Amino acid sequence: MNVKNRKCIRKLSLKSLYANRRRNLIAIFAIALTTMLFTSMFTIVLSLNASYETYQFRQVGGYAHGTFKDVSPEQAERIAAHPKVKAAGARKVIGITVDGVFSKTPAEISYMDANCTKWSYTTPTTGRMPESGKEVAMDTAALQLLGVTPELGAEVTVSYSITDKDQTAFTVTDTFTLVGYWEYDELMPVHYINISRDYADDIEAQAVKTGLQPFRTDLNVMLASSTNIQGQMEQVDTDLGYTWDSYTDPNSVR
Structure with missing residues (x-):
């Protein structure tokens, strides 16, 4: 006015x-x-x-939005390329040890790529990720349980069962070269023993010769949004023609 x-x-x-x-x-x-x-x-x-x-x-061992279980290389590639998936990280578990020093907290032996390593809190604070052969990275508590001083280049002997889902092949004892380690988090559900892809593929080939199926690959994902994560992941399956609510359907990606 x-x-x-x-x-x-x-x-x-x-x-x-x-x-x-x-x-x-x-x-x-x-x-x-x-x-x-x-x-x-x-x-x-x-x-x-x-x-x-x-x-x-x-407590659950990682901060990825979710995981697509038991994916084939082709399925992993298609899922990673979906518009709803911002980033993906693969993990192949080849065995576990629950006896002896690992009877209280088991240790899983697996190959993780860079993304999966980061999201699982297993990025080495000293050294690097395993790259080839019998190289290994693990937490300091697991090293102490095995009687190994955390030093790069140290030899680490691990005995574990070759196992995947419902199939178990044989027990392996191997000596690795320590190339990386990090401090153990008491909240973590397992000790992660990370190996190279070369070693994982070699053990898988040995297991397949005994009649086992190829080991599973789990694909961890980060989505474009953290809203309704389960709904988004189910939508990815639906878009790609997979079923997500079945354990028996060969076209299922849970």
Whole structure:
């Protein structure tokens, strides 16, 4: 609205504010404190939520959005290329050890690619990932259980059962060269013993010769959104012509 006495109104307003300056200052401080309070509460709630999520991720052994189980190389390639999948990481488990020093917390022997290694909290803080042959990376607690001092180049002897899903072949004892390690997280459900792809393929070939099926590959994924993860993964299966709710259908990708 246009008024001619705007200067007069401004002067009266300033005089009114000045006359009640104590009350106005208190009001300003109250507003500022209330704003700070709500900002602090919002920040604390977000921090607690993030901490709780991380706690849960560590308990299950990784923070990928989800996993497609028992995929073939062709299925893994198609799933990784789907628009809903932002990134994918493969893992092939070749065996497990639950006896002796690992009777309390088992150890899984597997090959993980770079993404899966990162999402499983197994990126070496010292050294690197296994690249070829009998190279191994593992946590410091597992090394201590085996009586090995965490030092790059140390020899690590591990006995484990070649097993995959419902099939078990034989027991292997091999000596590896330690190329990487990290501190063990007490919340983790297993000790991860990471091997090279060369070694995993070699053991798989030996197992197949005894009559076993090729080992499974699990494909961990990060989706474009963390909203309705299960629904998105089921949609990926549906889009690609797979079923997701069957253990017996040969075209199933759970």
